[in-house]
Amino acid sequence: MLISLLVSLLLVHFIADFVLQTENLCVQKKEKKCASWFMYVHALIVAGTSLIAFWNIKFWCFALIIGASHLLIDLAKAALTKEDNIWTFAIDQILHIAILIILTYASVKFFDWTSPRWFTVSVLKVEAIALAAILCWKPANIFVKNILVYNNVKLPDEKLEAFHAGKLIGTLERWLILAFIILGKYEVIGFLIAAKSIIRFGNKNETEYFLVGTLLSIAIAVLVGLLVCMIA
Numbered sequence: 001m002l003i004s005l006l007v008s009l010l011l012v013h014f015i016a017d018f019v020l021q022t023e024n025l026c027v028q029k030k031e032k033k034c035a036s037w038f039m040y041v042h043a044l045i046v047a048g049t050s051l052i053a054f055w056n057i058k059f060w061c062f063a064l065i066i067g068a069s070h071l072l073i074d075l076a077k078a079a080l081t082k083e084d085n086i087w088t089f090a091i092d093q094i095l096h097i098a099i100l101i102i103l104t105y106a107s108v109k110f111f112d113w114t115s116p117r118w119f120t121v122s123v124l125k126v127e128a129i130a131l132a133a134i135l136c137w138k139p140a141n142i143f144v145k146n147i148l149v150y151n152n153v154k155l156p157d158e159k160l161e162a163f164h165a166g167k168l169i170g171t172l173e174r175w176l177i178l179a180f181i182i183l184g185k186y187e188v189i190g191f192l193i194a195a196k197s198i199i200r201f202g203n204k205n206e207t208e209y210f211l212v213g214t215l216l217s218i219a220i221a222v223l224v225g226l227l228v229c230m231i232a
Contacts, residue, residue, distance in 0.1 A: 003231060004115045004124055005053070006104045009066075011131045012049035013100060018138040020045055033078040043071035054107070055116050062103050062111075069099050086146035093139075125232035129182065132228045136174035136221055141167045144216045153212050166213060173214075174221035181225030193218065 021042060029036045047067025051060055073095050081088045107113040173192070180188045193214075 001108045001113065001115060002104060004119060005107060005113060006101065007124060007127050007131060007231065008053035008055075009050060009100045009104060010097070011127050011134070012053045013046070013096060014131065014134045014139065016042070016046045016049045017096070019134065029074065030078055030084070034075055036078075039074060039078070040071065042074070043067045046070045054113065055119070056113065059107060059111070059113065062107055066099065066103060070096060084146070086143075086150045089142060089146055121232065128228045128232045132178055132224045133175060135224050136178055137171050140174055140217065140220045141170060143220070144170065144213055147216055148209065148212060151212070153208050170213065170217045174217055174224075177218060177221035178225045178228070181222065182228060189218075189222075 025038045025042075029039050029042070033039075044067060047063045047070075050066040051057070051063035054063060073092060077088060077092050176192060177189055180186065180192075
């Protein structure tokens with residue numbers, strides 16, 4: 001029960017926080033802070049999707065708590081930080097996820113939440129794979145970018161357009177690795193890495209950017225893939 005509900009809540013959380021929230025809207029929230037209309041719409045979206053994850057209207061108060069806490073965390077982040085970095089990103093997500101874990105435990109242990117009859121192991125596996133695919137997309141791109149910036153690993157200014165292409169390449173790379181791990185085709189991952197190593201390196205900055213980004217990307221995909229295999 002705990003795993004089923006937690007995976008569902010995590011899935012809708014990352015959908016609401018990353019898939020349904022564009023970069024422009026994030027910038028608006030950061031610039032306008034409490035005056036941003038999307039700050040409150042986003043909280044409503046989080047609450048609504050969370051209620052769907054519970055699959056029980058009786059738990060509307062829990063969904064409301066999730067939406068309200070999400071709003072408070074986002075308001076605090078906007079008020080206390082001038083720019084995003086690896087620490088603000090990590091702390092923001094850790095707080096959101098911690099609240100989901102606490103409410104999941106409370107729902108199951110103290111309020112007798114039970115999963116619907118149709119929520120079988122197969123459904124759980126589909127949700128886990130969907131969650132993994134989302135994690136390997138926007139959250140992974142943001143995490144890798146922040147790690148590179150934090151460690152001063154960056155491309156020259158005239159090469160910054162390569163980062164946008166790198167996001168797409170990195171996402172596709174992580175999705176492929178994730179698929180191979182789920183299918184148990186671990187040997188293919190080695191071929192993928194070897195094929196990527198054929199790409200020619202440029203100057204020192206480009207080489208560092210390429211290597212660090214690739215290693216981080218692979219590590220994220222492998223970790224997420226192994227977690228999916230453990231859950232389902």
